[in-house]
Amino acid sequence: MSKTITFINSLGEELVLTNSAPFLLQSFTQSGNVNIYSSKSMNQDGKNYLGNTLDIMDISLEVALVGNTKEELQRYKNKVIKILNPKNGEGWLCYKNNINERKVKCIINKIPFFNIVNSNRVYNGLISLTANNPFWTDLIEDKEEIALWKGDFSFSEDGSDGFELVVGGIEIGHRELSLIVNILNSGDVECGMRIEFKALATLTNPNILNVNTGEYIKINKGMVAGEVISISTYFGSKKVDSILDGVTTNIFNYIDFQSTFLQLDVGDNLFRYNSDTGIDNLEVSIYYQQQYLGV
Template sequence: MNESTVFIYENAIGKLIFKKDSPLWITDVDGISSVGIDIAASRSSGQIGSNITSQSVRPRSFTLDGAIFDPVSLGREKIISIMAPQTPSTLTIEQNGESWFLDVVPELTPEITPGVGVQYFQMRLYAEYPYWRTTASIAAQIAGLNALFEFPFFSGGSWWISKYSENYFSTIENKGNVPVEFRVSFTARAALENPELYHVDTGKRILIRKSMIAGERIVVSTIYGKKGVTCISPSGVITNGFKFLSIDSDLSMTLMPGNNLMRIDSINREGLGARIEAPEGVISGV
């Protein structure tokens, strides 16, 4: 964190912007760069050391210290109003040309010290999903129509607005340092059955055991708190499609740091389009 860092706290009540040379400023933070990890291990008689059996990352709890400058009364009122208890919020940090965010709730609402001209406050936030996600996103077309039209436009010779990709493999890069959850959309250009997304590197897959008609779309989410399957008919009717998810599908599938080789498949694969959407990167700390 440096003097140019901007903090944005936003929810359904309102929005607070903390930055230098403004009435609200974050002066110190504690707990935004590290995560706690619970490690379970087993050890047999006479063994030196132990064997790790499982690991899990704890939710993140961190403290923000800040200052309220003139007009103090207005700033104090806004902080108390917007940083309300039991109100789901988003905390975004902007620094060095990048933006990262956490979904949070107050664990301790602001404690504000009285003062003239300047008042100081401290609060603690809780993030059930502890990793920072970038506000930038990736959208990778594995198969389907890829946009080709761009400016500057040259009309001579042959050109295409879009072109159908028949490459059923695609490499997707995760620029962060931890696995990224994602959303995949299967679109039927023609009648097909059992659309599938397969992660070649990890061996995990998402398979939908369902016949699809032209114009139908199925969206599968592996995102924390939003995991599920949604079916969208050609006329726009939305239904829960979880019952079509095969028993060996893995909704914990993620994009690992670095390159990820993905493959799609179905019966009548030529009629299937697939698109993956995810944050451009997720990191353990900022």
């Protein structure tokens, strides 16, 4: 099965490894330890299992650089080292085959070393990377919309539809009736999400409830037309922002004290949205990236 691996550093520079020259991917391996926690009582045979965590993930890429001249090979080698420069911080390693497209954030743990293997036309080398977060994710966020207005039909501004001219045109639609959405997490572990509340007009205290667990997150704040509240529950990136007229404001202190940064369990997750007033003026979207143990 053919595969393509692309490393994108923090500057946006890309190194693409494929099954063809000049940057040839020869092998791809990943490994990571599982830390198992247990307890043992006096005179007990064996132990009691308590739980486990995953350690960091190590990724190894065997590569070959193929060129026509020694100078060309040197340019390829310099490009690899420049793009993988650990001083640029973590980058994204993107994996693609005929079935899956996934990515993981990682950084090299050794400067690559290349050996000449064929009359100055081929360099072989090993790229070793470490992913501090051991989970692969989808390339882009999935999106589910709970509450929104859907367009049904419209009248054009230029009268081309045969109706009288209307400045700006008119679009007629309907509001989705359901207050509940089911989100299926088909990944290997739970994952965070990004919740967006959008105000079409004035409303107060938007919130979203996990119907299965009773947990919720609520923002004790009024909203005005055009305002968007974005809540991130991703591990290591929890935040609450208000965006209005192009200005982003941190409103973390408006979170209700009993709120939970909701996660998506593996399988079905039912969510219901609400607000204390103006619920018909609220649109809600949920974005998420499923997490996987491998590719």
